[in-house]
Amino acid sequence: MRINFSSFFAGLKKLFQKFFSRTEVGPAVPLATDQAVVQNLNETRWPSLTQFTYLFRYLNRTEGWIFRLALLLLFISAMLLVARYINRHWIPEPAVGGTYTVAVVGAPRFINPILASSEVDTNLTSLFFSGLVRLTPEGKYENDLAEKIEASADSKTFTAWLKPSLSWHDGQSLTSEDVRFTFETIQNPNVGSPQYAKFRDVKIEIPDDKRIIFKLEKADANFIMNLGLGIAPAHIWAEIPAAAMSATEFNLKPVGSGPFMFKEIRKMEKSGDVRGLTLERFAQAATPALLKTLKIRFATDVQAELDLIASGQADGLRLVANDFFSKAVKLRGAKANYQPLPQIVAIFFNFKNKLLAEKNIRLALSAAIDTEEIVKKIRPDARFINGPVLDGMPGGESISSGRKTELETATKLLTDAGWKKDAEFFTKGTAELSLVLTVPDIKEYTDVASLVAEAWQKLGVKVEIRKIDPGALAKDVIKNRNFEALLYADRYDNTLSLFPFWHSTQSFDPGLNLTSYYNKDLDQALTDTQKPNLTPEAKAELNQKIQNLIQKDLPAVFLYQPSALIVNTVNLRSTSPGTLLTANNYFLDATNWYTKTKRFWKWSP
Known part of the structure; x- marks a missing residue:
């Protein structure tokens, strides 16, 4: 069967011409007369289908185009409503395959x-x-x-x-x-x-x-x-x-x-x-x-x-x-x-060191560090943290900004503790405020250590950076807690439990409490988190208590949470x-x- 396309398009052309063109008429008739004639053709005064064919003789040219535009908008609106309805009810779901x-x-x-x-x-x-x-x-x-x-x-x-x-x-x-x-x-x-x-x-x-x-x-x-x-x-x-x-x-x-x-x-x-x-x-x-x-x-x-x-x-x-x-x-x-990974990068203070066992020194060292600068320069993907409880853990919350350097606050903390700044560094009697910052020899961590050391030296603390081969870190540093301050990443397991990292019983190898920090109330809260069948609300309350206790004593400076x-x-x-x-x-x-x-x-x- 052959299709005559020329006849088809000619017919389509006539149809469009009939709809979009105005038919020539004879002598003008008053509008009121036209309206009266049309309305009297049907007792209900509602146009029949036959009358609709004369619509464009009834309307003037401007009204005709307005009517055409209204029809077009009505059609488009109807199609959009139908599409929206279908989209809301024709729901995609995951399928097997691929x-x-x-x-x-x-x-x-x-x-x-x-x-x-x-x-x-x-x-x-x-x-x-x-x-x-x-x-x-x-x-x-x-x-x-x-x-x-x-x-x-x-x-x-x-x-x-x-x-x-x-x-x-x-x-x-x-x-x-x-x-x-x-x-x-x-x-x-x-x-x-x-x-x-x-x-x-x-x-x-x-x-x-x-x-x-x-x-x-x-x-x-x-x-x-x-x-x-x-x-x-x-x-x-x-x-x-x-x-x-x-x-x-x-x-x-x-x-x-x-x-x-x-x-x-x-x-x-x-x-x-x-x-x-x-x-x-x-x-x-x-x-x-x-x-x-x-x-x-x-x-x-x-x-x-x-x-x-x-x-x-x-x-x-x-x-x-x-x-x-x-x-x-x-x-x-x-x-x-x-x-975000279940990890924290922090500087852990060894409480066996007499200087770092002083709370004011730890608070001063923390106040001197600009965590916003560290994240911006070293790890832009990281999130800010203020403790070991992370956003995504029960009781965790999102931290929108880091800590800026507060040298005046840090200086006052040291002076209140009896330290005096002589020339470049703080001293107390014959003792000089100095420490060794141990860090795995990994570029990310050594870059962070450099920024931290610079901040501490501006405060008046003498700092030496000690780089350790990552392969030897566990044996030479962590096992015997052979450090003063350690820049390190705590990596949580699937339980997201803080017990192995902060309970006092974990202060010796193979425990992961690197600081040897002890707090009776903290130990109790950590022990309570190990109870079975804890509700999410109870776990969140305990984690918040742990966060507050650690923030108060600051056994570590919490820098950031890296991302994958x-x-x-x-x-x-x-x-x-x-x-x-x-x-x-x-x-x-x-x-x-x-x-x-x-x-x-x-x-x-």
Whole structure:
């Protein structure tokens, strides 16, 4: 069948001409006569459809164009209202599907919950293996493989029931025997598991295929947090001798029950180093993912990681050290997002030093420092802080500005304490006000130390900067508290607990109370935060008390909270908002990532 386009467009032209042109008429008739004639044609005085065809004979030229414009505006308004209604009720939601490729510095060795110790191995293990419970981005523990968990009144016995129909990636059933095997293997000293200390004295019983009983020698109300450890399949690992566990291929080709299952591994031909992993969604997981495929590309360093993004071999990455932030945000098509880390950078005062044990000296040293200058010059992505409780933690609050230098206040604090400024530095009798500022030999921290030393010297304090190799810091400085003032970053774990950093019992290795600061009321508040089943309100109240007590005595000068930089060249989204924990552990909410959406009709948006 042939279509005559010339006839079609000719007809369309006549139609437009009829609508937008005014028909020539005969001799003019008075307007009143026209109106009377038209109105008398219909008793209801409402125009019929036939009468509407004579509308433009009834209207003058100006009225006709006004009417046409009104019709056009009415049509546009109606379309906008319809579009708005549809947009409000035709709701997009995350859909299963899509592929995302992430670049990571390092390479895996043990993707295995029993042996994993490095950050790369630990993070990857959470993708392949599920635990009885799982940590959410909000910092709560919820059931994963476990249907329910009950604790005894004395917090010495915990009983877990597995969900029905659990399976491994290879189709085998997951039972309580797998749970027992995992923890008993960890307890075997010949295996050398990093988790050994946590479970050494725990006894495990399995009355049936779905029930596991954990019996502790000492009460531990927070033991349930340890049950987030991934469970390993007994039908694979039980046949492997303890001495051979670190050499089996299952460490790089894992079989688990987590949200993703192994599909492919890429290695360098000569060295055998792992350069890539491809993971597929495991629909039968206790907590399934939304992404269909997750690819991981491993890089030797940050520059190589950026090169993977620039060349299109990866879609996104996470950076913590700010050395490469400026390069990362300039990548073509990159969308940058800063997420505050659960870390504080501070100067910790050693209370074993007689000078720094004096409160006025600590207050003066703090007053002399300009934290706004430090953040602006060294770490623009950072947030201001005034204590260890961060925004995003219970009781934390956002700080909009830093502290400016207050030399007069600092000088008065020292003079009130009996110090006199002779020429360049403060002295008291024969003693000179001087201290050594120890700092890891990392550019960010040494740059901060230089600004701090300059501020203290302006005040009248003699300062020596002592740079330490980061690899030797723990052994040579932190273990024996071998410092006067230490510029260092406290990194919080997934519990966001302040207990390990400030309780007096943690003043000795391996505790993390670097200052050896003791306050009876602080110790009590920190102890109370460890109680089980604390409400968010109670935890917030305790954290605020801890913040106030530390601010009052100032055992440390709190400088800033650094951020991680998340860079993506694709529209990767998450069903959960970013938190302190997701900034610290990039894969924590990987089950919530999605790139695809679908729409559904919702009558009440």
